[in-house]
Amino acid sequence: MFSHSPELIKELEEKTQRFRVEIIKMIYNAQSGHPGGSLSAIDILTCLYFHQMKIKPEDPSWEDRDRFILSKGHAAPALYIILAELGYFPKENLSTLRQVGSILQGHPDMRKTPGVEISTGSLGNGLSIGIGMALSTKLSKKNYHVYVLIGDGECDEGEIWEAAMAAAKYKLDNLTAICDFNRVQLDGPIDEIMPLDSLPEKWKAFNWNVMEIDGHNMGEILDALDKAKQVKRKPTIIVAHTIKGKGVSFMENKFQWHGRAPNKEEYEIALQELRGAKE
Amino acid sequence: MSKKIAIRDAFGEALVDLGYKNNKVVVLDADVSHSTKTIKFEEKFPDRFFNIGVAEANMMNIAAGFATCGFIPFVSTFSFLACLRAGEQIRTSVAYPKLNVKIAAGYGGLSDSYDGTTHQSVCDIAIARSIPNMTVIVVADAQETKIAVPVIAQHEGPVFFRLSRAEVPVIFDENHKFQIGKGNILKEGSDVTLIATGVMLAKALEAADKLEKERVSTQVLEIHTIKPLDERIILQAAKETGAIVTAEEHSILGGLGSAIAELLAKHHPVPVEMVGILDTFAESGPYEKLLDRYGMSVSDIVKAAKRGLKRKNSSISK
DSSP states (O other): OOOOOOHHHHHHHHHHHHHHHHHHHHHHTOOSSSSHHHHHHHHHHHHIIIIIOOTTTTSTTTOOOEEEESSSSGGHHHHHHHHHHTSSSOOGGGTTTTTTOOOSEEEEETTTTOOOOOOOSSSSOOOHHHHHHHHHHHHHOOOOEEEEEEETTGGSSSSHHHHHHHHHHHOOOTTEEEEOOOOOEEEEEEESOOOOSSHHHHHHHHTTTEEETTTTTTTHHHHHHHHHOOOSSSSSSEEEEEEETTOTTTTTTTTSSOOOOOOOHHHHHHHHHHHHOOO | OOOEEEEHHHHHHHHHHHHOOOEEEEESSSHHHHHHTTTHHOOOOOOOEEEESSOOOHHHHHHHHHHHHTTTEEEEEEEHHIIIITHHIIIIIIITTTOOOEEEEEETTTTTTTTTTTTSSSSSSHHTTEEEETTEEEOOOOHHHHHHHHHHSSSSSSSEOOSSSSSSOOOOOOOOOOOOOOOOEEESSEEEEEEETHHHHHHHHHHHHHHTTTTOOEEEOOEEEEEEEOHHHHHHHHHSSSSSSEEEEESSSSSSHHHHHHHHHHHOOOEEEEEEESSSSSHHHHHHEEEHTOOSSSSHHHHHHHHHHHHHHHHHHO
């Protein structure tokens, strides 16, 4: 059914389950951070870093590497576990998240964390930065691809739509945006805070190639990323339907878990659930 | 010093020269290229020019993206839009990661005089100066603009440099030495030092002539780099003359005057008189008339120098 082997899909699924445990651990240790959006994004990030992107972790500044921008920078723990797993920095750093002197800031810092392409965290910036990178690719006659993960709440920012216009103007077929569409923002459900429907139609109206997928289905994610690279003369956005807090029952779809760390009891239940699912 | 050339024209020409010499230079503008004169660059290098439309925030971040890939983006718009509309993007995506983005802040001060308060820019230096990692430069004439642009391009790191729409007297010739972070003494003197930046430098020189006629030995110092400040040359002027007048086309809150007062308060307190726009908005009108009306005329500098001298002498007599 999918164009990738069941073995690959299974391997990636096993990884994400392990990463979910690590995300919860990091945020619990720091007693601060954003579990909801990290857990909704981890499957997409895993597919990008462990299959889709051309990267050389041993040479982070390799010129021809594909670029990834975590525009929704609060999902930093999801990015950090992946970068550590790939060897960009030692895993021991993960327990220092958000602590003084750590290379792992609350939001990604390109000058402190190897593998981070650009500092992000203030919403609305990443897609525009991705345009600058994608234009650079074309100007230098290289062929690396630029991926940008944006949030749905982030789409409230006007600059996202400024970027949407500009990427279409320059026909950036080497730019793929992915929207982590978990339908919950910091203060509540997006339908209450700032309705976005129809999000895919909005992007179509801005002249983007638009795909919709289940953002927790590895086969669908991998296929969509492949297809995005085949589209010519248009940027692509993959609207990935996801679940905020995915994998931890009491966090799922709850805006209260946007930016809160679990206490000891919640932490143990969360680990039990995630490890149970693994076994 | 009678000849006047517009700083924006010099900027457009300097970009073209730079474009020939360095193929890593790209220029972005936000639908004001005919005003800022980046249009000159577009005419020669259409592939390296990006008109992002009326979207300054987007433009600033696109520039950051270019910089991460080894290009040297010059981002051009009106100064108030650069530092206020795109101020957060400058802070987060340019200054915080120390990216090599050059912010060409056009239409500084009151130079877009007839368009009025919405288009004038009197708090840009204060904002840019308070952002960590940012170098802040204000050029004084067309010649300095031409010399500064390639120096700014060579400098590694973010630079906010303020330009002007106005035609202003040419002070410097092609042998002018422009070094980021280094002040220039244009005239020696022993009673008072006029420290000026940008288009106020020409007025400070005129004020010095008037003061000399009244037997006040007046030093004139140009500070084009507001940050990092040339502390040595300013402290030396304070020690030698004992009275300082600052002159800038900017609010007296947070600009050159503030930077110098901060330095002197800490290391060598002497009377400092600040010439600039008071804490107020201006209005529409002819440029020179606005500068007069809002406290930035030659006679405002002369009066400030006399106030400074009086304070200096009364503190000496005590």
